[in-house]
Amino acid sequence: MTALDLTLVGAQVLTETDGLRSTDLSIAGGYVVDARAAKVVDLSGFFVLPGIVDLHGDGFERHLAPRRGAMKQMNEGVLAAEAELAANGITTAVMAQFHSWEGGLRAPEYAAQVFKAIQTVQGDVVTDLIPQLRFETHMLDDYAGLVERIRDWGVQYLVFNDHLPHAKLAAGKKPPRLTGQALKAGRNPEKHLEMMQEMHRRSPEVPQALDQLCAALAEEGVLMGSHDDQSAEGRAIWRARGVRLSEFPETIEAAEAARSGGDPIVLGAPNVVRGGSHNGNVSAAELIAMGLCDALASDYHYPSPRRAALMLAKTGVLDFSDAWALVSSGPAAVLGLMDRGTLKVGARADLVVLEQGTHRVAGAFSGGRISYLNGDLAARLIG
Missing domain, CATH: 3.20.20.140 (Metal-dependent hydrolases)
Structure with missing residues (x-):
């Protein structure tokens, strides 16, 4: 499986310096990057955290x-x-x-x-x-x-x-x-x-x-x-x-x-x-x-x-x-x-996505590749 090229928007992302905040997160080639990807996925209602x-x-x-x-x-x-x-x-x-x-x-x-x-x-x-x-x-x-x-x-x-x-x-x-x-x-x-x-x-x-x-x-x-x-x-x-x-x-x-x-x-x-x-x-x-x-x-x-x-x-x-x-x-x-361990630019794209309401795991990415995907997150990524 190749690493995904995505920009995640609308989520609460755990940043290295400012804690949890609403910001975009882009991944490409297995790493967190600063360039916006062609495929944009709305993750409103989710937390995006370091894996x-x-x-x-x-x-x-x-x-x-x-x-x-x-x-x-x-x-x-x-x-x-x-x-x-x-x-x-x-x-x-x-x-x-x-x-x-x-x-x-x-x-x-x-x-x-x-x-x-x-x-x-x-x-x-x-x-x-x-x-x-x-x-x-x-x-x-x-x-x-x-x-x-x-x-x-x-x-x-x-x-x-x-x-x-x-x-x-x-x-x-x-x-x-x-x-x-x-x-x-x-x-x-x-x-x-x-x-x-x-x-x-x-x-x-x-x-x-x-x-x-x-x-x-x-x-x-x-x-x-x-x-x-x-x-x-x-x-x-x-x-x-x-x-x-x-x-x-x-x-x-x-x-x-x-x-x-x-x-x-x-x-x-x-x-x-x-x-x-x-x-x-x-x-x-x-x-x-x-x-x-x-x-x-x-x-x-x-x-x-x-x-x-x-x-x-x-x-x-x-x-x-x-x-x-x-x-x-x-x-x-x-x-x-x-x-x-962090989601700073240049870090490996290891991240976990949690539902904000339940804190259940909705998805996990290791090196930018999907290791787990479930529920509404799956529908958004596939859609």
């Missing part, structure tokens, strides 16, 4: 593996996920895939299939899809060759996780949900527990292994982040390794440490929509009000970035421009994608 840049989302899992064992058409799953992304106004999407001892949909071999599928369909999708690897820090046997594997997978964005229940393991107690987790991973529960205990036992080896791995990844130019930071000390340790992105910090202390160190902070949009964390961590809205957020991510729910930005504006936590920046220019800057 959503989603820094971290795993909502695609339900498409790639709709039920246990149904994982044989990965390419079709990625295409279905892209349709959902576009329908929610997401024009650039980071697809976050685990590489974890937890197995199942988080298993290393499954991750390889997911990344291969993303590579395979890149030429068939409109939405810009970016793979992210979520690597479990205590998988020491998997460090060897990891840099080469992520190079083959086309991964340039990695986040470190540690989901081992260390407190339970240190106390010699059986972790909760052990049996169900083991069965999902296709393991005997006793063997699963032994594996967890062995990884916990080797914890003293992890820091040095991480130092070496992070240095190698930095040489490859990989963007690195830490997940669920809990303390200022922990954030400082990650920063010293070149792991600058703080993804979903769990405490105000960790978020403040990230801000004071100049590290970008990513929070979960569902946390904003829900009014708090589902597991008792610090409220994202509270951190945003404190100025401790650079970007909101879908996490597990693709409608949430749009809903969270609108909610922050409606409740007065931020003005509309600043609220929308958390799902557009903010995450674009974190990713180093300075060609998108």
Whole structure:
């Protein structure tokens, strides 16, 4: 599909300097331009906003593996996920895939299939899809060759996780949900527990292994982040390794440490929509009000970035421009994608069109190409 050559008139457009205002917007060749196009479309009754840049989302899992064992058409799953992304106004999407001892949909071999599928369909999708690897820090046997594997997978964005229940393991107690987790991973529960205990036992080896791995990844130019930071000390340790992105910090202390160190902070949009964390961590809205957020991510729910930005504006936590920046220019800057996130002349023509009355997504354009189109907007464009 070629990029459209259009001038949109009558809409409320989110401009870079003047906020929402009624103005014309022209796109051509995949970019925002200042020359008026031959085809003019009246978008009265709509908002035209920068497309959503989603820094971290795993909502695609339900498409790639709709039920246990149904994982044989990965390419079709990625295409279905892209349709959902576009329908929610997401024009650039980071697809976050685990590489974890937890197995199942988080298993290393499954991750390889997911990344291969993303590579395979890149030429068939409109939405810009970016793979992210979520690597479990205590998988020491998997460090060897990891840099080469992520190079083959086309991964340039990695986040470190540690989901081992260390407190339970240190106390010699059986972790909760052990049996169900083991069965999902296709393991005997006793063997699963032994594996967890062995990884916990080797914890003293992890820091040095991480130092070496992070240095190698930095040489490859990989963007690195830490997940669920809990303390200022922990954030400082990650920063010293070149792991600058703080993804979903769990405490105000960790978020403040990230801000004071100049590290970008990513929070979960569902946390904003829900009014708090589902597991008792610090409220994202509270951190945003404190100025401790650079970007909101879908996490597990693709409608949430749009809903969270609108909610922050409606409740007065931020003005509309600043609220929308958390799902557009903010995450674009974190990713180093300075060609998108705003609707200024010369920017990539990534935009989302919302109905003014309902705030529902009516259309999405990525690189000037239509990724989603619905209702009255479709009629106007076709007409």
